[in-house]
Amino acid sequence: MKKLVLIDGNNVVYRAFFALPLLSNNQGMYTNAIYGFTTMLMKIIAEEKPTHLLVAFDAGKTTFRHETFKDYKGGRQKTPPELSQQFPFVYQLLDAMGIRHYELENYEADDIVGTLSKRARQEGYAVRIVTGDKDYLQLVGEHVNVSLIKKGITDTVDYDIDQVRERYGIEPEGVIDLKGLMGDASDNIPGVPGIGEKTAVKLLGQFKTVEGVYARIDEVSGKKLKENLENNQKQALMSKKIATIDRDSPIAVTVEDCIFENKATPELTDLLHELGFQSLLDKLAGAHSTNQEGQSAADVKVTPVDGFNREQLTSPGALIVGMLDENYHYGKITGFAVSNETGTYFIQTEKGLRDQNFKEWLSDSSREKVVLSSKQAEVALKWQGIQLNGVSFDTRLASYLIDPSEAGMDLALLAGKRGISGLETDEAFYGKGAKRQVPEGDAQAQHLGTKADALLKLEPRLLEELKENKQEQLLFDLEMPLARVLSKMEFTGVKTSRETLREMGEELDRTLSVIEQDIYQMAGVTFNINSPKQLGEILFEKLQLPTIKKTKTGYSTAADVLEKLKGRHEIIDRILDFRQLGKLKSTYVEGLLKVIHPGTGKIHTCYNQALTQTGRLSSTDPNLQNIPIRLEEGRKIRKAFLPSEPGWQIFSADYSQIELRVLAHIADDVKLQQAFIDGMDIHTKTAMDVFGVAKEEVTPLMRRHAKAVNFGIIYGISDYGLSQNIGITRKDAARFIETYLRSYPGVKQYMEQIVKKARKDGFVTTLLNRRRYLPDINSRNFNTRSFAERTAMNTPIQGSAADVIKLAMIQMDRRLKEEQLKSRMLLQVHDELIFEVPEDELGIMEQIVPEVMGNAIHLKVPLSVECAYGSTWYDAK
Template identity: 40%
Template sequence: MTTQNCDKKLFLLDAYALIFRAYYAFIKNPRVNSKGINTSAIFGFINTLFDLMKREKPTHLAVVFDVGETFRHKEYSEYKANREETPEAIRIAVPYIQKILEALEIPCMWKEGFEADDVIGTLAKKAEKEGYTTYMMTSDKDYAQLVSEKIFVYKPATRGNDIEIWDIEKVKEKFEVEEPAQVIDFLGMMGDSVDNIPGIPGVGEKTAKQFIKEYGSMENLFSHASELKGKMKEKIEANQEIGLLSKRLATIETEVPIEFHYENFTVDKPNEEKVVELFEELEFRNMIVNFKKTYNLISEKEITAGTSNKKNSDSAQKSLFDSVQEDNANIEESDHWKTLENTEHFYQLVDTPTAIKLLKQKLLKQKVVCFDTETTSTNSLEAELVGISFSYEKGKGYYVPLDPDDKQKTNEILDVLLSFFNSEEIVKVGQNLKYDCKVLRRYNVEVKGTLFDTMIAHYLINPDGRHGMDIMAETLLQYKPLSIETLIGKKGKNQKLFSTVPLEQQKEYAVEDSDITLQLKEKLQPQLEKDNLKKLFEEIEMPLMKVLADMEWEGINLDLHALKEMSKELDTNLSHLEKEIFTQAGEEFNINSPKQLGDIIFDKLKLGNKPKKTKTGQYATGEDVLLKLAHKHKIIDQLLEYRQLQKLKNTYVDALPNEVNPQTGRVHTTFAQTVAATGRLASNNPNLQNIPIRTSRGQEVRKAFVAKDAQHKIISADYSQIELRIIAAMSKDPAMIQSFNEGEDFHRSTASKVFHVPMGEVSREQRSHAKTVNFGIIYGVSSFGLSEQTGLSRSESKQLIDAYYEAYPLLKQYMMEQVEIARKNGYVETLLGRRRYLPDIQSANSIVRSHAERNAVNAPIQGTAADIIKIAMIQIHQQMIEKKMHTKLLLQVHDELVFDSPDEEIEEASSLIKNTMEAAIQIEVPLLVEVGVGKNWLEAH
């Protein structure tokens, strides 16, 4: 089942819209510093930015600027011709704003020949395909045309009013349209005096809305112009060309040649020193406090200083217009950061045989020791050790340097330290310990005993936060660690260059990591107990870390020959499809060219009554457009299949062989425990959790994942409908529980109840609709969403949802109770106590609030499912070790586990796996696991 990821929140800011807005907010009382610079626009923009970050906590962010003339100016020389010259204060402000954004590590985006609207529109649409929820922050109404289920207009607060978020329903209400895309027709008809878009003479807002209601589009209006009367008829008939031009000018381009690489948009740690330097230059003294509060970089003393005078407070709850003036009192800022330079410490280099032996003796006497490896690579299967640091007391630590080019000497040193790493009595502390354990494993060193990973601990306490050591040190210890950039001049800790750094500097950097990580452990451990997360941490997440390390180490076998043959077969299929498409089209053309494809579909074949066009005037040919035309012509199905096969070939079949490790000949993914706030694991480099399964051709890729050799088989074990079973147990709905306990086909049982027909008379279509609502209800599916998925009308979808709640009344009650629990506590919990914090549950904005309400229902269900399979993985792993079995757990794909098993263990392993998974937790309904065996993953699934 595909679940909507609600954690990826992208904000795209229309720079000039916000800068002009900020400038005019201070127009009567401009802010001018001692150098005579008007800083109104800079101050207002940055204040708005910080307000946004504190309110909404975006995971991804970018600011988009306009640059020079665009394609619209070339098509219509009078475009924006009546705009006044940009005020000097704004021209001065923009370079400062861009410098500040650079220091904040927030990307500034633009594209020559296009406006900010176009860049934002393109990025929003690309992000939507990646599962992101995008908010376009602007005061410009034109953006309403881009609004969709996952794209919103985020209008900043105005005097006396809060922020406003436009969703589909808001756009429909405001513009009186049937869908957001019609906003383009509306704007084209009435024109825009600000942008000097002419529109149709004589057509104002009221008339444009009336035309939209009657005709739906500008083109349809023109085709029915003969039906009009009097002067309006004359104006419409006489101005069709200018009307279509106006529509093109008003259309936001969504195919700008710019890429959306999500990693470039993450909200990262700022360059604090540079930000403060810029604010001091601009004389933004209170803004420095606001900045540090926004990024959690502030001490209690600064908070007091910054908030003692309400007049000077940069509160996140105040809009730009509620705090028009900032008091310019000269507040002296003390250096509140603790650093290695101003903190007493004793870090010792341990680089002789005698010193290493003495260190080992010291380590063996400790109850808790933090260690950290320094290596040549972030890939644990390739990394060579450069050194290991140790700390067991605050402010003290030791560094053992190692030569990555002298493995024999490194092994000799590790032999001396082996008794420490093998000790079951000593608690080992670290940050991202799985990596260190895998690196040491390459040197035949096993890390035993109780482990405490600060990254995982912080993740449980603050699942939506960032869990890097630097950010934790700053927020929890008010300590600013050394930067690796100062040592090697490049980002990224584990680089080959680290081994070239002088030993004294290596020691300072490496030991500080262990020292600070140990201090973080002392902060995090009590919080785990306070939040009732200790059991989850000690009995699930930390044992699971060892399981994942073994899985990643083992890797999975890939049949490269099968993929090569599949690639050839796909080439043949694509070539055959290409010829069929050309036959249907009556000519050859570039299938991958949206323009050429659009001309064939809409101009030549005349498919679609009102085809959408992009801003450049070419037809839209996305998958959503083609799907709506599927029943009209054979070429559409062929095109959809062509695209599907092309993606399959490029993304998986041709890409997976490049992921094979040359040393092991296997594919080794990395499982991340601290990414998804729900508790689910993530897989990357490569992502093996998204291998296609929905289509028969996509499933063929799983054929290439094969057993170790001819004497082994793949075992696949999959929880059946686990989330539905969990919600039945958590809601305690008797009808749901009875259905599962009696082993009924739950989708058929639901269809029988909601359509009021006997079980034996439920049609395939009714069961399908029931299945959709069964899974959709967990994620707060609306009548609109259900209608889109099922093809039912909205009223039919609403009736189906109402009937569903009538059939399962306690489910509805449970969902309401979960929302109330979230409002009361600020979080919800899984059955095992995993928390999901929902600060937006109290939001005054209905859209933001409803999003949190859906998470209040969904997070405990999805999180409990994640917890259950983690328990099963730990128990299966442990039993197989105790029984000295050779069956290996290779992959976890949400509700499925994949194993590699010798033929002689197949029966025992299958039984052990099924029984353990089904008994992982006791709830009111039975957990059901389906187990399959085969030579490859597809055959086993």
């Protein structure tokens, strides 16, 4: 029998939103409702295996029921904006899954479901309805069941006719009479005052329907009950009418329109990746129906070998370096796989590291190799004393350039999108977290071998996509050479003083102790400052500060709440200090101590080259780009970073205002360009233009405001955002931005044109043709569309600045070799490069570093580089 599943979309999405914490993806977009709904949907599909599927939505706030009762659903709270912005993605998700969704003006989702369930039953379908609304129980009948969501998003109770009778003591169609008598507070259906479920069921047991009750009203026992019924007859009949689902609504969708093939699509993979739903992506790996050539990884024959013959290592070949631990720095290799025209081979780690033919092939630059991640493979092999050469194609970097939303995507998913099915994700194969391990037996040979085979098949397909996007140069001349530079930096590491960090920890402990006593004295009592509950009671009950926000568990003491309370009591500043320094100690002092390599005494951070949407590098294990430097205590953390050789110095080179210079170039604003060409302080210049004053009349406050606008413009700041940043009214902020854009017409024109271009193309590009796709640029949802517009303005600037420093790193690495210098590049942090330099090379480094960085790319304005050196990173300022 064919099966139709009908889902009450609004109800399930709302339940998901309130059942899950307010999750967001790496772009800051809220995703909890989408995630909960998707999880529920996948569970339903897996369990019910429907041949037909439809998700029904309400079309608007007004329905035909409001003609009968204008206060129907009155009193409901406005939908939170955090939920509203998720609905467009729910629709996108359904489209990507091939699931029909439908809404009808003046009708509700339950009318759509009621009408379709009736038609489907007449056509011989089995029907399953999924909702959290008990009203739907009136639709239960032969082969029509309701799964009622009881709790959260996955706990359901199934109702057929017998179960409705058992639970309510009435027939399913009697649910409308039940509502007529007892009403429904959630829908603002009044019913008869004083009648609850128990009384209503008793009356219906005796009289069957609401009409039956009034036809035999004299038989009702109980004077008060009878009185209530008599006084509210019209209301009871009206309540029954509006609780009745219309099973003959004028829908334009048929049962056959709801056919469901359960085929995952590349669009679905892209969307789930964009939303950050990695666990759901893993479930879909290998399930794509876009199989271009009918290829399946399961068909690959993998040959385990104890050693390689030279004939088995032909070129080009694909190389997979298996790794269990995501932190690949210490060379925890689980095995090797090679695939080429002669076959696909697997060799165990120890045998591979001893095999001379294999080691020669790895280090031979004339023998081309396709790899998944060249940096990862190169660093892992460096720890084993082997230099990887001859990498001709990096699959991870290629897919990332084609679409940054594929950042970090497992090879199984990348392959599935391009017609190579049947691969298993690493997480599915090895396990997750503490349970991650290499399975026993020969399973890993097949897993790594199929990955190597997939790399060979992917290369021409990815190369074709790169050519279409005009991005080959970006891969071969920028990202792949940069991967080699980064692998060298990661392996080299930076010397870190345990003693300095311990001393800082002790100093922070002393400071925290003083702040703690200050807080107790101000509060007049000792309490757990880290307990939001206890802190809330002190602030809002004992000290009587105004309540800003409440949570389910009490008062909110989040950072944004405390910021709004600043100035109302001296305790607030001390609490903020306490939190900031506490985080500094735990995250940076104690955190850095944990990641110093016991053998080298260095920190070997991992640079994420294919992660951010803008192309900027980020770092993990540890994140050295996030050390707070606004606080002096934070800046002092840099004292722990030292040269690894005696008599050497830490040398720092920092681009000055690179993003504003890129803006001047891209926007082609003559006035902005001239300010940089003349070497003016750009914030002073902006203050002069915006406030209409001479240079000597610019006050520090004017300059601060101008600086906020300069950097805010880059990020598409709104009048509200600027007003919050610099503490002025929204009206003044709007006037400020308007004056700025009038002063720099090129910038205004750029902002307008780039958004127009993004709407037309669906993406924006950097100076070097790096792309960022903006699927929401034409969204009907204001918040979603506005975020995409700001991203369109910002990405070409921030992404181009990222490209510039990457070019500088490649050119700097080359120059160090040409000059035969001992100096080493250690770190890249935002717009800053850090080197360790022998004292006798300081003079030449002061000359060549600004020269190389300043000429990394040709812009219409000069690139300014500030250099300094000292005995620690802190001193190099």
